Amino acid sequence: MAKKHPIETVIEKAVSEVVQAHLGEMQEKLVKQVLEGVWPLMGSASSEGGGASDLLKAISTVHAGTTQKEILRALLDGTDGYCGRSALFVVKGGSANGWQGRAFDNNADVKDFSLDTTSTAPEQVLQNRTTFAGKTSDMDAKFVSQFGAPAEDQILLLPLHLKDKVAALVYADGGTDAGGKIDAASLELLVSVTSAWLEVVSLRKQAAKESTGEAVEKSDASPVPLQAPTQSFNDPFAAHAPKHVMPTAPEPVAAVSAGAAAAAAPAPDAFAQMSAEDADVHRKAQRFARLLMDEVKLYNQAKVAEGRKNKDLYDRLKEDIEKSRSTYTKRYGSTVAAKMDHFSNEVIRSLAEDDASLLGPNFKR
Numbered sequence: 001m002a003k004k005h006p007i008e009t010v011i012e013k014a015v016s017e018v019v020q021a022h023l024g025e026m027q028e029k030l031v032k033q034v035l036e037g038v039w040p041l042m043g044s045a046s047s048e049g050g051g052a053s054d055l056l057k058a059i060s061t062v063h064a065g066t067t068q069k070e071i072l073r074a075l076l077d078g079t080d081g082y083c084g085r086s087a088l089f090v091v092k093g094g095s096a097n098g099w100q101g102r103a104f105d106n107n108a109d110v111k112d113f114s115l116d117t118t119s120t121a122p123e124q125v126l127q128n129r130t131t132f133a134g135k136t137s138d139m140d141a142k143f144v145s146q147f148g149a150p151a152e153d154q155i156l157l158l159p160l161h162l163k164d165k166v167a168a169l170v171y172a173d174g175g176t177d178a179g180g181k182i183d184a185a186s187l188e189l190l191v192s193v194t195s196a197w198l199e200v201v202s203l204r205k206q207a208a209k210e211s212t213g214e215a216v217e218k219s220d221a222s223p224v225p226l227q228a229p230t231q232s233f234n235d236p237f238a239a240h241a242p243k244h245v246m247p248t249a250p251e252p253v254a255a256v257s258a259g260a261a262a263a264a265a266p267a268p269d270a271f272a273q274m275s276a277e278d279a280d281v282h283r284k285a286q287r288f289a290r291l292l293m294d295e296v297k298l299y300n301q302a303k304v305a306e307g308r309k310n311k312d313l314y315d316r317l318k319e320d321i322e323k324s325r326s327t328y329t330k331r332y333g334s335t336v337a338a339k340m341d342h343f344s345n346e347v348i349r350s351l352a353e354d355d356a357s358l359l360g361p362n363f364k365r
Helices: 006-021 023-042 052-064 068-078 120-128 141-147 184-212 258-264 276-298 301-310 313-332 342-351
Strands: 085-092 095-102 132-134 155-162 165-173
Touching: 052 068, 052 184, 068 085, 068 095, 068 184, 120 132, 120 155, 120 165, 155 184, 165 184, 184 276, 276 301, 276 313, 276 342, 301 313, 313 342
Parallel strands: none
Antiparallel strands: 085 095, 085 165, 132 155, 155 165
């Protein structure tokens, strides 16, 4: 392979910086353009169904939700125009219980209806974790009897994922009037977007609970990280080890003295000389600072890119950084973790990529 010319490397870097700086704006435009481009192929360009702008509006409404109820209601409301009737069933402990329905003659009865998960459609979705399109006979017979069969004898059952599990089932059909249709592509996109947003909201609430001390924190004796390291677009807090702090070894499951644990550790431990209790507080403080900075990066991608480029990250993100610092201080400012400035270390590591000069002269530890 031919060696790159130096000018090629310079151009690649310049282009990368421009793309990063306008990532948020580009993402929004790209979504609109892609939806408008594929819409004719989705079989939904007719005036009977919603258009690309309607689907974007439905997605925006989902994103406006800040609680699980608001998000799920927005999802069901957004199905209007893409199917005749819809319902959501919450999956828990092997059961699928009705939550709410839309466009049924007896919507209220959908609540708490227990779906037979051994019938074909629910069983296939729960087993394969993918959308099932079939006939009315594939659905729970009791459900069809109580709520009526769709006129076109077609049903769709979609999985709503949360934390790598099927957390709910979304049912859709064409309704009881003749000629009713189901826009499977639009419904799948809407449910997928809802799954992603629920994941983000869930993680943000967990971080908020950490700040008030309400979260039940797992012991560091377990090697399982705070959040499962699923490398996907809906995991903004993917774990990564800081460069400026020596990695910590997972503590043994059996209760041992701090000295014995440090001696058995395969790698140096920055907190090895501390008591087990103090080391535990330091690790949790370090982890919480990481969560706060990951959230700042998630919602300020363009500012982060511009700040790194112009070496004024702190000036651009001062409000978010100081708000996060206040949250961190309330949680750990009066603990032994205050002896080590984990928050400032994380600002440098995460936002400035271990280069403090990128934060600018106004950043103070």
